[in-house]
Amino acid sequence: MIKGKVDIMGVFIDQGNLEDAANRSIDFLNTDGCKMIITPNTEIIMSAQENLKLRQIINTADLVIPDGIGLIYASKIQKKGLTERVTGVDLMHKILSHCNETEKSIYILGGKPGVAKKACENIKSKLPGITIKGFRDGYFKEEEESEIIEKINELNPDILFVALGAPKQEIWMGQYREKLNSKMIMGVGGSVDVLAGTVKRAPEIYQKLGLEWFYRLLKEPWRYKRMMVLPKFMIKVIFSK
């Protein structure tokens, strides 16, 4: 059972493990309105310090999971209730597996041209019970957005997965959520690349040791600038204790 939200620097994160998050997400499929799932890591929490629109969108989401080991450290230092990291990619797998059993439908928006298509092909071959309503790459102009929403609503998927990178996808979801007919919208970032097979996840040992960020740094060293927020985040956490 998810117990409640924990405040990490003004951003409210749901307590609970992967199982709790999956159960909660599955419940969303049987309720009214379009529920929103956001998976912030440390970088997003840091962006949300200055970007108040982003913070407000995260804080109005229906489920916010701690997708960064930094959040767990922060929670431990500040004696709050987050016990373990819950990744977006793991939650997406759980949701997809439920969709397979219950014949629900999905749409994937985002990724470089061809990536969402490949992810959908891989999903369909592993989980044939899922209906793929459609996909589209994430490199479009603002003028095209209302047409994209119209098209998605016509196709009427149960779930829309959005992979436009953070914080673009969160802002986008916040802007269009009310206009969507879907039951659920989830920001999935690089998970679409993992599902397409274009990016590999860190080996399990890195995941277990909370070092997935380090593996990513080794594989994509150009991300170091983005990752420099990690030590800044930890300093902020320690001094706001």
Ligand code: UDP
């Ligand atoms: N992306 C996109 N449109 C954009 C920017 C990014 O579709 O305008 C996609 C990108 O191709 C990748 C995903 O968003 O598939 C995740 O991007 P990023 O590496 O920035 O996010 P993270 O992996 O940190 O979630």
